Amino acid sequence: xxxxxxxxxxxxxxxxxxxxxxxxxxxxxxxxxxxxxxxxxxxxxxxxxxxxxxxxxxxxxxxxxxxxxxxxxxxxxxxxxxxxxxxxxxxxxxxxxxxxxxxxxxxxxxxxxxxxxxxxxxxxxxxxxxxxxxxxxxxxxxxxxxxxxxxxxxxxxxxxxxxxxxxxxxxxxxxxxxxxxxxxxxx
Amino acid sequence: xxxxxxxxxxxxxxxxxxxxxxxxxxxxxxxxxxxxxxxxxxxxxxxxxxxxxxxxxxxxxxxxxxxxxxxxxxxxxxxxxxxxxxxxxxxxxxxxxxxxxxxxxxxxxxxxxxxxxxxxxxxxxxxxxxxxxxxxxxxxxxxxxxxxxxxxxxxxxxxxxxxxxxxxxxxxxxxxxxxxxxxxxxx
Numbered sequence: 001x002x003x004x005x006x007x008x009x010x011x012x013x014x015x016x017x018x019x020x021x022x023x024x025x026x027x028x029x030x031x032x033x034x035x036x037x038x039x040x041x042x043x044x045x046x047x048x049x050x051x052x053x054x055x056x057x058x059x060x061x062x063x064x065x066x067x068x069x070x071x072x073x074x075x076x077x078x079x080x081x082x083x084x085x086x087x088x089x090x091x092x093x094x095x096x097x098x099x100x101x102x103x104x105x106x107x108x109x110x111x112x113x114x115x116x117x118x119x120x121x122x123x124x125x126x127x128x129x130x131x132x133x134x135x136x137x138x139x140x141x142x143x144x145x146x147x148x149x150x151x152x153x154x155x156x157x158x159x160x161x162x163x164x165x166x167x168x169x170x171x172x173x174x175x176x177x178x179x180x181x182x183x184x185x186x187x
Numbered sequence: 188x189x190x191x192x193x194x195x196x197x198x199x200x201x202x203x204x205x206x207x208x209x210x211x212x213x214x215x216x217x218x219x220x221x222x223x224x225x226x227x228x229x230x231x232x233x234x235x236x237x238x239x240x241x242x243x244x245x246x247x248x249x250x251x252x253x254x255x256x257x258x259x260x261x262x263x264x265x266x267x268x269x270x271x272x273x274x275x276x277x278x279x280x281x282x283x284x285x286x287x288x289x290x291x292x293x294x295x296x297x298x299x300x301x302x303x304x305x306x307x308x309x310x311x312x313x314x315x316x317x318x319x320x321x322x323x324x325x326x327x328x329x330x331x332x333x334x335x336x337x338x339x340x341x342x343x344x345x346x347x348x349x350x351x352x353x354x355x356x357x358x359x360x361x362x363x364x365x366x367x368x369x370x371x372x373x374x
Contacts, residue, residue: 078372079372080372080373116308116311117304117307117308120304120307120308120311121303121304121307124303124307142344142348142365142368143368143372145343145344145347146340146341146344146365146368146369146372147372149336149337149339149340149341149343149344150336150337150340150369150372150373152336152340153333153336153337153339153340154333154336156332156336157329157332157333157336160332161329178329178333181329181330181333182333182337182373183373185265185266185267185330185333185334185337186267186337186369186370186373
């Protein structure tokens with residue numbers, strides 16, 4: 001079963017996103033989310049620590065997935081090539097994610113300062129993780145930090161572009177286009 | 188008088204940084220900061236909204252300074268060249284900043300999650316501002332976002348490098364070296 005498909009966690013995620021969109025993140029309770037998903041609050045807490053984690057629950061897996069892709073790049077790949085492999089790997093990570101869910105999530109985050117902060121922290125954590133993976137490949141710390149900042153910057157812009165793109169444009173295409181734009185920018 | 192020199196605000200900044208380093212941010216009060224600076228709490232609040240703003244008070248001016256440098260780049264400068272002008276402008280913004288103050292500030296922020304979040308928000312705000320200034324020059328939104336993410340990434344890495352560098356290395360040298368590393372990375 002795909003990462004974004006039904007099951008209790010998936011249903012809770014969809015229910016939460018609907019409620020956050022309808023009445024705002026602050027005014028939604030865990031009981032209401034569980035109710036709409038047709039499960040108990042107890043089941044909610046088996047899957048998520050709190051109502052914020054419904055939105056960010058996948059970010060550790062994303063981080064692991066990208067770090068693994070970076071580590072799997074050929075030993076002689078340049079730092080930027082290794083980071084590019086990580087950014088491209090986000091395409092298959094998000095391949096099954098329904099665009100509408102991603103849009104709803106982005107709208108909820110954009111409208112809630114506390115969630116925007118949490119999103120920034122997750123992106124900073126991803127940057128730190130990618131820089132660490134580069135240093136593990138023998139890349140000098142300052143260069144590793146630069147490459148990681150760059151890679152996460154490209155990822156952020158690509159993800160925002162994908163959310164705003166027409167429904168039939170796959171995320172992989174948007175990521176590749178953004179990487180090309182980045183190359184043109186620095187040519 | 189330079190931006191970082193004495194006067195009540197400067198003395199309050201130094202006193203706050205010392206106290207945060209000595210006993211931690213959470214356990215320092217405004218009254219203690221004012222006391223050490225030899226002023227009243229009332230004077231403290233004339234300069235800063237709260238004890239957090241002592242650390243971040245200059246970030247709006249930094250943002251304005253960098254946006255102005257970007258806007259002043261030649262009309263035919265590429266997006267990356269315009270962003271580079273902004274990053275270079277941070278050198279003269281910080282020219283008078285005593286390294287020891289910058290180091291203390293970085294250490295306090297690193298050890299307090301609430302302050303790390305605030306720092307991330309300020310950097311995100313800088314990214315948004317630079318992207319906006321690029322769009323004002325007619326740069327396509329996605330390219331503007333990429334260039335701004337890149338510029339702020341370079342700035343962050345350069346600033347961290349400068350803090351860790353020997354005392355006689357001027358910030359301008361570190362910024363130029365970081366920009367060169369970035370060029371080499373994407374060559």
